[in-house]
Amino acid sequence: MSWASWSEFVAMNGQGAYVWGAFVVCAVALALEPWLLALRRRNIVDYLRRGARQG
Amino acid sequence: MPKSIADCLRHAAPQALYSLAGCLVPWLAVAAALAGAAGLYVAFFVAPTDAQQGEVYRIVFVHVPAAWMSMFIYVVMAFWAAVGLSLNTRLAFMMAHALAPTGAMFTFLALWTGAIWGKPTWGAWWVWDARFASELILLFLYLGYMALNAAIDDPRRADRACALLALAGTLNLPLICYSVPNIAGRTPLQGVLIMGAAFWMYSIALALSRVRCVILEAEAA
Numbered sequence: 001m002s003w004a005s006w007s008e009f010v011a012m013n014g015q016g017a018y019v020w021g022a023f024v025v026c027a028v029a030l031a032l033e034p035w036l037l038a039l040r041r042r043n044i045v046d047y048l049r050r051g052a053r054q055g
Numbered sequence: 056m057p058k059s060i061a062d063c064l065r066h067a068a069p070q071a072l073y074s075l076a077g078c079l080v081p082w083l084a085v086a087a088a089l090a091g092a093a094g095l096y097v098a099f100f101v102a103p104t105d106a107q108q109g110e111v112y113r114i115v116f117v118h119v120p121a122a123w124m125s126m127f128i129y130v131v132m133a134f135w136a137a138v139g140l141s142l143n144t145r146l147a148f149m150m151a152h153a154l155a156p157t158g159a160m161f162t163f164l165a166l167w168t169g170a171i172w173g174k175p176t177w178g179a180w181w182v183w184d185a186r187f188a189s190e191l192i193l194l195f196l197y198l199g200y201m202a203l204n205a206a207i208d209d210p211r212r213a214d215r216a217c218a219l220l221a222l223a224g225t226l227n228l229p230l231i232c233y234s235v236p237n238i239a240g241r242t243p244l245q246g247v248l249i250m251g252a253a254f255w256m257y258s259i260a261l262a263l264s265r266v267r268c269v270i271l272e273a274e275a276a
Contacts, residue, residue, distance in 0.1 A: 002100070009099070012110040018175050022114040022168040026121070029160055030257065037264055044271045051275070 068146045069270045076263035083263070087256035094250035102243050114172040115243075120251040122165040124258055125193055126231060128158035132200075133225045136218035148214035149273070151221060152204055153266035157258050159197035166190055185234035189227055196224040210276065 003009040012019045098116035105112040132154040139147035169187070170180045181187060200217050207213035 012113075013104070015109055015111040015175060018111045018171050019113055022117060022171045025167055026117045026164050029164055033157065033160055033261060034264070037261065037268065041264070041268050041271075044268055044275060048271060048275055 068144070069149070069273070072146060073267055073270050076267050080260050080263050083256045083260035087253050087260060090249055090253035090256060094246060094253050097243070097246035097249060102246055108176055111172060111175050114168050116246050116250050118165060118168040118172055119247050120254045121161045121168060122190070122235070123251055124254045125158060125162035125165045125190065126228060127255075128154050128161060128258060129193060129196070129221075129224070129228065132158060133221045136221040139214060140218045140222075145214070145273070148218060149266050149269045150262070151218065152214075152269050153262045154258075155197050155200045155204075156265065157261045159194060159201065161254070161258070162190060162194040162197060166194065185230060189230040189234060192227050193224075193231065196220070196227065200224075210273065 010016055010020075094116060098113050102113065102116070104110055132151045135147045135151040135154070138144065139151065166187075169190070173182070174180050200220055203220055204213050204217050207216055
C-alpha cells in the first residue's frame with residue numbers, strides 16, 4: 001500500500017478516527033505499562049536502600 | 056542442622072531468576088521494538104486496502120495479537136498457579152502474579168480495538184454475544200485476581216486464593232476459543248504473526264521485569 005501524501009495517510013480514507021483510535025490507545029497502553037512498572041521498581045528499591053542504611 | 060537441598064533450591068531460585076531476568080529483559084525489549092516496527096510497517100505500507108471494509112480492517116494487526124495474548128497469558132498464569140499449588144513453590148506464585156497486569160492490559164486492548172472495529176463494520180460498538188462476553192469475563196478474572204492478591208495480607212494465603220481463582224477461571228477459555236471467528240485465510244496472517252511476535256516479546260519482558268519487583272517486595276516484607 002502506498003500513500004500519496006501524509007494527510008491521506010492520516011485520513012485513512014475517512015476512517016482515520018477508528019484506525020488511529022485503536023492504534024494510538026494500544027501505543028499509549030504499551031508505553032504506560034513499562035513506565036508504571038519502573039515507578040513500582042523505584043519505590044521498592046528506594047525502600048530497601050533506606051532500610052539498608054538504617055541497618 | 057544442615058538444610059536440605061530442596062530448601063536451598065527454594066531459597067536460591069528467586070535470586071537466580073532475579074539475575075537471569077535482569078539479563079534477558081533488555082534483549083527482549085529490543086526484539087519487541089524491532090518486531091513491532093516491522094509489524095507496523097506491514098500494517099500500514101504492505102497490506103492493501105480491504106475491498107469490503109476499507110482501511111478500518113488494519114485494526115486486525117493489533118486486535119488479533121492482543122486477543123491472542125489475553126488468552127495465552129491466562130493459560131501461562133494458570134499453569135504457574137497449578138505448579139505453585141502442587142509443588143508449593145513461592146516462585147511459581149510470583150510468576151503468576153507478575154503475569155496478571157500484562158494479561159489485563161491485553162484483554163482491555165482486545166476489547167477496545169474490537170469495539171472500535173465493530174462500529175464501522177457491523178454498526179455497533181458492543182454486542183452481547185459469547186465472544187464479547189467471554190472476553191469481558193476474562194478481564195474481570197484478571198482484575199479479580201489482582202484485587203484478591205492485594206486484599207489478603209498474608210502472602211501465602213494470598214498466593215493460594217489467587218491460584219484457585221486462576222484455575223477456576225480456565226473454564227472461561229474454551230468459551231472464547233469456540234466463539235472466536237476462524238480467521239485463517241481471511242486476514243493477512245504474516246503481519247498479524249509479526250505483531251504477535253512483538254507482543255509475545257513485550258509480554259515476556261514485562262512479566263520478567265515485574266517478577267523482579269515482586270521478588271524485591273517479598274524480600275522487603
